[in-house]
Amino acid sequence: MALSTPSIFEHLTAAFPELTLAHDEAAPCIIVPAAGIKDVCLQLRDHPDTAFDFLMSLSGIDFADGTLGVVYHLASMTHKHKLTLKVVVPKDAPHVVSVEKVWRTADWHEREAFDLYGIVFDGHRDLRRILMPYDWEGHPLLKDYEVPEFYNGMKVPY
Amino acid sequence: MGLLSQQYDDGNIVLTTAEGVLNWARLCSLYQMSFGLACCAIEMMAASASHNDIMRFGVIPRPSPRQSDVMIVAGTVTLKMASRLKRLYEQMAEPRYVVSMGSCSNCGGPYWEHGYHVLKGVDRVVPVDVYIPGCPPRPEALLEGWMRLQEKVRTFTTVRPKATDNAAA
Amino acid sequence: MADLKENIAEHIESGRLKTDELILHMGPQHPSTHGVLRLELVLDGEIVVKVIPHLGYLHRCFEKHAEAMTYPQVIPYTDRLDYLASMNNNHGYVLAVERMLGIELPERVEYIRVIMAELQRIASHLVAVGTYGLDIGAFTPFLYLFRDREYILDIFEKTCGARLLYNYFWVGGLSHDVHTGFEKEVGDFVKYFRPTLTEVNTLLNYNKIFVQRTANVGVLPADVAISYGCSGPMLRGSGVDFDLRRDDPYSIYDRFDWKVIVGDGEVGTLGDCWDRNMVRMKEMAVSCDIIEQALASFPEGDVTTALPKRIRPPKGAEQYARVENPRGELGFYVVSDGTANPFRVKCRAPGFVNLSVIDEISQGHLISDLVAILGSIDIVLGEIDR
Ligand code: SF4
Numbered sequence: 188m189a190l191s192t193p194s195i196f197e198h199l200t201a202a203f204p205e206l207t208l209a210h211d212e213a214a215p216c217i218i219v220p221a222a223g224i225k226d227v228c229l230q231l232r233d234h235p236d237t238a239f240d241f242l243m244s245l246s247g248i249d250f251a252d253g254t255l256g257v258v259y260h261l262a263s264m265t266h267k268h269k270l271t272l273k274v275v276v277p278k279d280a281p282h283v284v285s286v287e288k289v290w291r292t293a294d295w296h297e298r299e300a301f302d303l304y305g306i307v308f309d310g311h312r313d314l315r316r317i318l319m320p321y322d323w324e325g326h327p328l329l330k331d332y333e334v335p336e337f338y339n340g341m342k343v344p345y
Numbered sequence: 346m347g348l349l350s351q352q353y354d355d356g357n358i359v360l361t362t363a364e365g366v367l368n369w370a371r372l373c374s375l376y377q378m379s380f381g382l383a384c385c386a387i388e389m390m391a392a393s394a395s396h397n398d399i400m401r402f403g404v405i406p407r408p409s410p411r412q413s414d415v416m417i418v419a420g421t422v423t424l425k426m427a428s429r430l431k432r433l434y435e436q437m438a439e440p441r442y443v444v445s446m447g448s449c450s451n452c453g454g455p456y457w458e459h460g461y462h463v464l465k466g467v468d469r470v471v472p473v474d475v476y477i478p479g480c481p482p483r484p485e486a487l488l489e490g491w492m493r494l495q496e497k498v499r500t501f502t503t504v505r506p507k508a509t510d511n512a513a514a
Numbered sequence: 515m516a517d518l519k520e521n522i523a524e525h526i527e528s529g530r531l532k533t534d535e536l537i538l539h540m541g542p543q544h545p546s547t548h549g550v551l552r553l554e555l556v557l558d559g560e561i562v563v564k565v566i567p568h569l570g571y572l573h574r575c576f577e578k579h580a581e582a583m584t585y586p587q588v589i590p591y592t593d594r595l596d597y598l599a600s601m602n603n604n605h606g607y608v609l610a611v612e613r614m615l616g617i618e619l620p621e622r623v624e625y626i627r628v629i630m631a632e633l634q635r636i637a638s639h640l641v642a643v644g645t646y647g648l649d650i651g652a653f654t655p656f657l658y659l660f661r662d663r664e665y666i667l668d669i670f671e672k673t674c675g676a677r678l679l680y681n682y683f684w685v686g687g688l689s690h691d692v693h694t695g696f697e698k699e700v701g702d703f704v705k706y707f708r709p710t711l712t713e714v715n716t717l718l719n720y721n722k723i724f725v726q727r728t729a730n731v732g733v734l735p736a737d738v739a740i741s742y743g744c745s746g747p748m749l750r751g752s753g754v755d756f757d758l759r760r761d762d763p764y765s766i767y768d769r770f771d772w773k774v775i776v777g778d779g780e781v782g783t784l785g786d787c788w789d790r791n792m793v794r795m796k797e798m799a800v801s802c803d804i805i806e807q808a809l810a811s812f813p814e815g816d817v818t819t820a821l822p823k824r825i826r827p828p829k830g831a832e833q834y835a836r837v838e839n840p841r842g843e844l845g846f847y848v849v850s851d852g853t854a855n856p857f858r859v860k861c862r863a864p865g866f867v868n869l870s871v872i873d874e875i876s877q878g879h880l881i882s883d884l885v886a887i888l889g890s891i892d893i894v895l896g897e898i899d900r
Contacts, residue, residue: 213830320425332461334461386549426571
């Protein structure tokens with residue numbers, strides 16, 4: 188049976204009384220603390236009522252107010268419902284627990300978020316840059332990123 | 346021999362210069378390094394498939410740079426790719442030619458302004474003989490560019506320049 | 515000979531002769547990596563032990579561009595993500611923005627979008643199957659399939675003026691109406707095209723060599739496919755009956771009568787390379803069905819009535835829209851901050867996710883099978899690296 192975001196929120200608050208979860212009704216999404224995201228995801232994946240077996244997308248985001256975010260879009264193939272989870276972390280210590288062991292999709296997506304935003308996923312087995320060269324400096328999708336003048340002797344700006 | 350059959354009075358003698366024969370032979374069998382980068386490579390494939398058939402110009406795609414004469418840079422060259430591209434160019438045997446296909450390899454194309462990881466023009470790393478504009482250039486444009494390249498090969502000379510040439514120039 | 519073998523075995527055992535794994539780099543310039551992918555292969559003789567893909571050789575900073583452009587200006591960049599399926603890419607992006615703005619589309623726009631998207635799906639699958647033949651060593655089918663693809667491109671060119679990158683779907687409509695005679699041309703094409711599928715089947719797909727190269731190679735079990743997030747023909751080739759056009763309906767796909775193609779392990783194991791390729795072949799016929807039904811009830815009307823004057827979604831609005839691209843689930847996550855530029859656009863590229871499974875399914879195969887596996891994933895580097 189397809190569940191809506193509010194009922195999943197109720198389900199989660201019952202399952203995790205110690206976590207401070209919040210429900211953002213405008214988006215709609217559920218905001219999860221960075222340390223608890225893996226447990227929440229495991230619960231969502233393994234509980235037969237929710238059965239989120241498919242991670243559609245995992246995106247990093249720079250809110251431009253000193254915080255970074257990670258947005259998880261989940262879907263269930265059996266119940267055909269969807270859910271959005273959000274994690275907000277401070278920019279100077281961007282640590283999120285990795286969900287790579289929950290869905291293998293997260294492996295490359297987390298590497299991408301690390302590459303482009305510098306978000307560190309604790310517990311990821313192989314957190315390397317994925318798109319940019321391994322010797323690149325900085326994380327280019329941050330809002331305050333400045334393009335370097337030269338890379339390996341090649342001029343970067345036009 | 347089709348057109349030429351029984352057209353001559355005697356013998357099979359054609360007079361030409363050594364240079365003419367050499368250039369003619371070379372321009373009719375310019376081997377291309379099969380090497381696609383991005384969207385333009387799809388048009389390059391379309392140019393070598395049915396409908397356009399670039400093989401009638403004597404173009405045979407070779408997978409190895411050591412066997413090829415021309416590198417068509419078809420698509421966006423990124424900074425990560427640029428050093429590899431230069432390496433490939435250096436592996437080709439002389440005389441070698443580079444055709445830059447599409448705006449991206451000409452000057453960065455749509456990515457010129459915010460492309461922090463795009464090389465703004467392949468001529469920053471290798472010398473280019475023919476530029477083909479377009480995003481993507483049509484296969485016909487590639488054929489036109491190819492004919493321009495053949496013109497360039499045709500004017501290649503084996504004659505050492507004389508001192509008077511420089512004075513005239 | 516036997517002596518020699520025993521000798522070698524003895525040497526290895528005694529530790530005088532050392533064996534080691536070989537590391538081989540495939541790409542970024544390689545005829546069968548479909549662009550600029552680099553694979554680092556760990557080999558034990560001819561056997562693949564591990565595959566480590568290195569991406570990013572075509573990273574063109576799409577997401578940074580999207581933040582610096584206005585909403586309509588992003589559409590041409592979405593074209594260039596998956597350049598074999600530009601129409602479908604446009605569709606995903608405009609769907610996300612339209613849902614943020616709450617735009618209702620005229621009937622005719624929806625019909626044209628569906629027809630164009632399905633034609634594009636055929637064109638993309640034609641390239642996929644054709645180049646797959648090339649990888650396996652069959653050159654002729656490539657020529658046949660590219661011939662048919664040119665007919666589709668001709669129709670696109672007449673309508674939007676471009677052969678490859680169209681910028682045709684706009685937020686709230688289309689850049690302009692189809693040309694006169696469009697219905698007839700598309701109808702004629704579909705009639706012409708159906709029999710050629712049988713031709714390709716005899717030429718390529720049931721060819722004995724092709725079957726031996728692809729059947730039982732690169733088997734992807736259904737649960738692995740779901741865990742890795744594979745979608746499109748990758749997922750359906752493994753026997754999972756899932757298609758976004760039916761299971762998360764968008765546009766007007768729910769009005770038509772068509773069926774989702776799943777692999778059935780006809781000549782080998784379920785989920786092998788042959789199945790994935792066959793799903794693509796059969797999907798082309800399904801696309802023809804959809805196009806024919808759409809043409810039968812093609813409405814008249816104006817396609818520009820719903821085009822908004824100003825595109826500024828409300829502050830804080832966000833939307834994740836997904837569509838079924840020829841390669842799988844294409845998602846766009848768009849966030850607005852109330853200005854004319856998007857605050858964040860994330861593209862969930864199907865190829866990116868599908869490619870991540872390659873290590874899992876190629877272990878233990880010969881190095882020549884790796885080419886068959888890579889071809890059956892049907893990657894487009896433009897969307898993988900973005
Ligand atoms: S010039 Fe245009 S078509 Fe060619 S690679 Fe660049 S963006 Fe793609």
